[in-house]
């Protein structure tokens with residue numbers, strides 16, 4: 737698949753197969769095209785060449801079956817309570833009252849926010865708002881969840897808690913996850929496979945690293961440290977290219 741913006745080639749012939757239920761992390765230097773690739777899977781941008789297939793079906797546009805969690809939680813409706821934010825998708829899908837209630841309760845429970853269901857988004861912490869976003873996406877029962885640096889705006893401690901939670905949620909919900917991050921440790925904690933990209937323009941998939949470490953993982957584990965060293969080297973080369981292109985190195 738290739739993705740162009742006018743005459744600008746953002747991503748060039750990226751090919752990636754993701755198995756159902758797999759957790760894949762996408763890493764690469766800033767501006768290489770991670771969000772662009774994720775947006776193509778979401779159906780927000782169309783590839784110039786090639787296709788995105790989910791099962792046998794070609795992606796033609798956004799769908800609730802491919803939920804997107806953004807970096808900031810500005811996508812929440814501030815005038816709706818937490819419960820109503822999560823219920824919004826199921827309601828739009830035309831489910832009956834009992835089904836909407838069941839999905840909403842279950843997913844608020846899943847992200848540990850049942851006790852905050854009647855609050856408004858601006859009465860929550862950043863980490864809690866991010867969990868509402870995740871519950872809202874999962875309440876649509878997507879088969880694919882796309883996350884673009886979902887914890888990027890959180891402090892280190894909240895981030896650690898959220899990483900543990902997303903791993904548990906992924907296990908419980910059984911969805912396929914494509915997760916963009918800048919944080920190599922985060923990728924090693926979460927991913928079944930880590931995919932690195934080359935520096936743009938015309939970014940390509942550079943390497944795929946299976947993470948065969950037992951879960952729950954510990955970043956101080958010998959295997960994790962070794963993998964970290966290898967991938968850091970890989971990404972470091974691409975980051976240097978980006979900096980050189982910008983005249984910064």
Ligand SMILES: Nc1ncnc2c1ncn2[C@@H]1O[C@H](COP(=O)(O)OP(=O)(O)OP(=O)(O)O)[C@@H](O)[C@H]1O
Pocket residue numbers: 741744746764765766767768769770771772773936
């Ligand atoms: N709508 C657009 N129109 C034109 N160019 C775009 C558009 N969206 C992205 N680009 C360009 O495509 C390239 C890849 O951008 P993208 O946002 O995918 O990078 P990224 O890897 O997500 O970066 P970051 O890590 O900083 O989020 C960049 O050069 C960017 O300027």
Ligand SMILES: [Mg+2]
Pocket residue numbers: 770771772884
């Ligand atoms: Mg991005």
